[in-house]
Amino acid sequence: MPQFWPGKSHVAENRRKYMNPSYTYQKLRDIPEEDVVRLLAHRAPGEEYKSIHPPLEEMEEPECAVREMVEPTEGAKAGDRIRYVQFTDSMMFAPITPYQRAVAALCRYRGVDPGVLSGRVIIEARERDVEKIAKELIDSELYDTARTGLRGRTVHGHAVRLDERGMMFDALRRWAIDEKTGDVIYVKDMIGGAMDKEVTLGKPLPEEELRKRTTMYRNAQGGLWQEVDDPESMDVQSEVHWKRTVYGFQSWKNIEDVKGGKKDIGVKKLKTYVPRGGVE
DSSP states (O other): OTTTOOOSSHHHHHHHHHHOTTSOOOBOOOOOHHHHHHHHOSSOTTOOOOBSSOOGGGSOOOOOHHHHHSOOOHHHHHTBOEEEEEEEEOTTTOSSOHHHHHHHHHHHOSSOEEEEOSSEEEEEEEHHHHHHHHHHHHHBTTOOTTTEEEOSSOOOOTTSOOOTTSOOOOTTOOEEEOTTTOOEEEEEOTTSOEEEEEEEEEOOOOHHHHHHHOOOOOSSTTOOOHHHHOGGGGHHHHIIIIIIITTTSOTTSOHHHHHHTOGGGTOOOOOOOOOTTOOO
8 A cells, every 4th residue: 555655665565554544463462451541640530530521412512514524532432631642663673663653543533633753752632531541551462561652751762782681772761671571560650650559561672673663664673674675665756755745745746837937837936035134
């Protein structure tokens, strides 16, 4: 499915799978729902959800065709407040990169607002919807207990060297390792605060398994060199950047036509942007 990502390598195939909503993520663990609530730290386990408006069925809204067509999420129906979950993904063969994690969220979930920075992705939604999304992602192959972090603040560490056990650096030391079992245990919540009990997430994947599952091209430490090992995947970059991102997602039109402002496609030649007080 080249509309998600082209290429013949296993990295390209992983990108297609993870961003394709018809693909079901492999479940690697089963974290109890109350432990997910503990990790997110928005409410205490068993505490009722806080609301920002009454349930939709109790509100008298004016007629709206769009509202009638779109089925609200469970959180929207109940009037939940907006909360978030935030992940950091290591540059050392994490299962998925931040940009693709955000795209996958947009492809799969409704009523979400993802944000992407260099090594982190925040996914905002209604509170009970966030908890459901967080559990699915934490349980899935998109989360490795060593190369993925659940971090609400002080997120940095994705570009730092791994420790001797392959763990990503965390300045707030939210995790510990059970020396007997090798399981990663969260001793602090996503924000870095104390929890009433520790949460066991399980063992990290072996290095060779991470390299099979990752969506990361990396021509160092034994990764795939995109330009050499999977050149077909390079074609989409110029396509997306020049024809879709820069020129309005109109990939069927030629760049030359857009730049030249041909009348038959109705595009006016763009003027040079001049900052206030500047000279053109």
